[in-house]
Amino acid sequence: MAAQVSEVLQQDYRLKEAEPEHCPGPESENAGQGDACNGCANKDICESLPKGPDPDIPLITENLSQIKHKILVLSGKGGVGKSTFTAMLCWALSSDEDLQVGAMDLDICGPSLPRMLGCNSETVHESNSGWSPVYVADNLATMSIQYMLPENDSAIIWRGSKKNALIKKFLKDVDWDVLDYLIVDTPPGTSDEHISINKFMKDSGIDGALIVTTPQEVALLDVRKEIDFCRKAGIKILGLVENMSGFVCPNCKGQSQIFKPTTGGGQKLCEELVIPFFGSVPLDPRVGKSCDEGQSFLDGYPESPASLAILNVVERLRDAVGDI
Amino acid sequence: MNVESTKPPQSLRDIQHIILILSGKGGVGKSSVTTQTALTLAGLGYKVGVLDIDLTGPSIPRMFGLEGHSIYQSEQGWIPVTKYEDGSGSLKVMSLGFLLNDRGSSVVWRGPKKTAMIKQFIKDVVWGELDYLLIDTPPGTSDEHISIAEELRWAQPDGSIIVTTPQNVATADVKKEINFCRKVNLEVLGIIENMSGFVCPHCAECTNIFSKGGGHKLSQDLAIDFLGSVPIDPTFVELIENQKTEGSNLVDLYRSQALFPVFQDIIKAVEKKEIPSRVSN
Numbered sequence: 016m017a018a019q020v021s022e023v024l025q026q027d028y029r030l031k032e033a034e035p036e037h038c039p040g041p042e043s044e045n046a047g048q049g050d051a052c053n054g055c056a057n058k059d060i061c062e063s064l065p066k067g068p069d070p071d072i073p074l075i076t077e078n079l080s081q082i083k084h085k086i087l088v089l090s091g092k093g094g095v096g097k098s099t100f101t102a103m104l105c106w107a108l109s110s111d112e113d114l115q116v117g118a119m120d121l122d123i124c125g126p127s128l129p130r131m132l133g134c135n136s137e138t139v140h141e142s143n144s145g146w147s148p149v150y151v152a153d154n155l156a157t158m159s160i161q162y163m164l165p166e167n168d169s170a171i172i173w174r175g176s177k178k179n180a181l182i183k184k185f186l187k188d189v190d191w192d193v194l195d196y197l198i199v200d201t202p203p204g205t206s207d208e209h210i211s212i213n214k215f216m217k218d219s220g221i222d223g224a225l226i227v228t229t230p231q232e233v234a235l236l237d238v239r240k241e242i243d244f245c246r247k248a249g250i251k252i253l254g255l256v257e258n259m260s261g262f263v264c265p266n267c268k269g270q271s272q273i274f275k276p277t278t279g280g281g282q283k284l285c286e287e288l289v290i291p292f293f294g295s296v297p298l299d300p301r302v303g304k305s306c307d308e309g310q311s312f313l314d315g316y317p318e319s320p321a322s323l324a325i326l327n328v329v330e331r332l333r334d335a336v337g338d339i
Numbered sequence: 340m341n342v343e344s345t346k347p348p349q350s351l352r353d354i355q356h357i358i359l360i361l362s363g364k365g366g367v368g369k370s371s372v373t374t375q376t377a378l379t380l381a382g383l384g385y386k387v388g389v390l391d392i393d394l395t396g397p398s399i400p401r402m403f404g405l406e407g408h409s410i411y412q413s414e415q416g417w418i419p420v421t422k423y424e425d426g427s428g429s430l431k432v433m434s435l436g437f438l439l440n441d442r443g444s445s446v447v448w449r450g451p452k453k454t455a456m457i458k459q460f461i462k463d464v465v466w467g468e469l470d471y472l473l474i475d476t477p478p479g480t481s482d483e484h485i486s487i488a489e490e491l492r493w494a495q496p497d498g499s500i501i502v503t504t505p506q507n508v509a510t511a512d513v514k515k516e517i518n519f520c521r522k523v524n525l526e527v528l529g530i531i532e533n534m535s536g537f538v539c540p541h542c543a544e545c546t547n548i549f550s551k552g553g554g555h556k557l558s559q560d561l562a563i564d565f566l567g568s569v570p571i572d573p574t575f576v577e578l579i580e581n582q583k584t585e586g587s588n589l590v591d592l593y594r595s596q597a598l599f600p601v602f603q604d605i606i607k608a609v610e611k612k613e614i615p616s617r618v619s620n
Contacts, residue, residue: 041451091396091445093365093478098508124479125363125512167511170363170518172480175450203365203478204395205445206453231576233370237396240445247447262537262548269541273548273571277580300548307507307550 072218075186078145079219082117082194084336087212087224087250091237093203095229096258096296098122099306100325101200102131104225106311107329108196109155117148117194119185120159121212122202123178124171129161133309137162145190158189175207182211195338203237205244213248222336223251225293228284229259230276235284242288252290253335256328257281260295263320273298293331296324347494347617348461350416353468354388355616357496358528358609359487361520363512365478367504368533370398372569373475374579376500378593379602381423381430385470388419390460391434392487393477394453395446400436404582404589410437416463423590430590433464450482457483461490478512480519488523497614498526500566504534505553517561528609529564530554537571545570567605572598 038051046052047062055061079085088101101118109116120128129135129149137149139162148156160171160181191197202208213221224245228238238255245252257280262273276283285292299321305312313322351357360373373389380387391399400406403422410433411418420437423430435446435456448456466472477483499520503513513530520527532554536545548571558565575598582589593599 093367093396094504094509095366124481125365125515127508127512130508130511168514168518170480170515170522172485172519172522174454174482174485178481205447206395206482207449210447210449229366232580233398233401234366236398236401236442239443240396243443243445244447247445262546264539264541264544265546266544267539267542269539271537271540271573273537273573275573275576275580277577298548300546300550303506303508303549 071183071187072215075183075215076218078187078189079191079197079216082191082197082219084195084222084338085197085199085216085219086222086253086332086336087199087201088227089201089209089224089241089245090227091203091205091239091241091244092228092234095227095234097203097227098127098131098200099302100225100227100256100258101128101198102306103313103325104198104329104332105132105151105155105157106313107326109152110313112154114154114195115193116155117191117197118155118157119189119197119199120157120161121182121185121199121208123160123173123181123208125202126159126161128157128200129159130309131306132157135161135167135309139163142190145188146184147190156191156194158185178207179211182208183215186215205240209244210248213250221250223253225253225332226255226290227258228255228281229274230257230272230280230295231274232278234274235278235281238284239288242290253332254291254293254328255281255285256293257295259298262298265300291331291335293328294324296328297321345493348490350462350464350466351472351494351617353618354466354472355470355618356614357472357474357491357494357617359474359476359496359499359525360502361476361484361499361516362478362502363480363514363516363519364503364509367502367509368569369478369502370402370475371575372500372502372531372533373399373473374402375569375575375593375598375602376606377430377471377473378590379599379606380471381428381590382594382599383603383606384427386427386429386468387431388466388469388472389430389432389475390464390472391432391436391475392457392460392483393475394435394448394456394483396477397434397436399432399434399475402579403430403432404579405432406436406442408437413465415465417459418465423588425588425590428590431466431469433460453482454486457486458490461487480516484519485523488525495617496525498528500528500609501530501563502533503530503554503557505532505547505550507550507553509549510553510557513557514561517563527563528612529566530558531566531605532568534571535568540573564608566608567601569598569601572596
């Protein structure tokens with residue numbers, strides 16, 4: 016049976032006003048009972064929510080227990096190439112037939128990963144052992160909300176609590192089986208999705224995060240915030256990659272900086288914050304084209320400078336999680 | 340949904356037009372389009388306000404060279420930062436970035452807190468008289484978008500300008516955003532295709548880095564007006580990044596940019612719709 020997104024979620028709750036300064040958290044053990052709860056308009060709602068340690072976390076840990084390495088792909092900024100990079104990582108890793116790879120798309124409102132992996136119109140099926148992920152190749156499993164939409168263009172107009180519930184489902188009820196790598200693609204920002212994935216996977220252990228940025232300061236500004244989030248949340252930063260850095264004109268071979276690194280770009284940021292710099296990937300129009308068509312850029316243009324740079328990042332990443 | 344009143348917020352009383360800048364996709368240039376629209380409008384002598392509701396990744400303070408400024412609280416509410424004032428034109432800016440102590444620190448907020456902040460941004464900012472209020476948004480169709488749509492429900496906004504880049508991966512997300520607008524009854528004024536082609540500074544050959552024509556095709560498919568294509572122009576990025584060291588004002592500097600006429604045309608296309616002013620005379 017094909018799973019539909021409208022049927023899978025439990026009841027949503029909604030707070031009447033923002034959490035007060037010392038809110039114990041609506042889903043925490045002390046919800047509705049803290050000092051800050053007296054007089055808070057949300058008191059009744061919070062009190063009625065299920066209490067205690069989340070009973071689903073041991074189930075998540077159990078479900079993910081056969082996954083060796085779990086890597087998040089993060090960036091504070093949108094459109095820097097998180098999904099592109101996740102797709103590249105998947106193609107690169109799964110080209111080794113001995114590796115089992117999984118890719119999970121946490122971007123609920125703007126899922127791009129299925130299109131890039133060429134499986135945009137697939138649907139998810141439910142079986143006794145949970146939801147089966149969509150297989151792009153024998154050793155590449157993927158999961159995204161895109162597979163559950165009634166139509167490809169349907170808008171998912173959801174507040175955070177509902178998104179969290181779906182993310183939990185992805186971790187708890189998807190039959191990931193045995194994997195060497197689970198790569199998690201995330202939306203931009205530092206909000207519900209990011210807090211939740213960290214909370215839900217705490218016991219399973221996240222190897223760390225790969226941070227993606229572009230060279231200009233407007234992007235680095237948001238990326239700094241994401242790094243700050245990782246440090247606060249205790250997520251290890253495996254390394255940072257600078258995407259779309261430099262452009263070689265296909266006509267005259269002249270080089271230009273489209274997104275100018277006026278403040279030193281990714282490398283300088285890494286030095287400043289003491290993070291491993293995994294390298295720069297040049298802007299190549301064929302990358303975007305391959306992604307639109309759901310083809311592997313690495314297979315299509317193996318000799319291009321962008322491919323070589325990407326493969327180098329993959330090596331560094333495998334090294335960082337202790338796989339090679 | 341518990342709606343307290345059906346009256347538009349007092350703070351928006353003297354604002355003639357309210358336009359949202361939306362896109363399902365991140366990094367397509369919402370903030371850059373917002374900035375350039377604001378600079379063009381101010382340069383043409385309008386009073387403009389810019390409200391940034393991207394709470395976890397505010398770019399607007401950087402775009403206007405206003406990082407490090409802070410917001411003052413008056414008896415009436417928050418006073419936005421003034422970027423420019425000259426004769427009839429003016430430009431005021433409000434963003435969460437002005438309320439943070441350190442530019443590198445993250446705002447890790449779940450939905451309800453974001454909702455409350457947006458409510459405050461709509462109700463408590465002292466804009467005064469404005470010709471245009473431009474609202475810059477984060478990517479997606481989630482808390483921020485639902486909240487702003489609810490807050491503006493009775494405020495009769497003009498509608499939204501949708502920004503996309505040409506490639507399919509972007510237009511797919513943008514379609515979702517347009518479906519969102521339709522669901523919440525927000526008028527779509529038109530589509531702008533950003534990053535449409537890059538002219539090589541060495542040989543003047545135009546390369547379509549993120550392919551070409553996706554925005555135009557989208558507007559045809561969905562019967563929405565196409566407002567214009569904006570090419571990639573590194574001199575605009577330079578202008579933004581170097582404004583601190585330049586003596587003259589950003590609004591004046593922008594008038595001599597190659598993109599200024601492009602945005603003049605976009606504004607003409609929006610004005611042609613003759614949307615009645617929210618303020619009854």
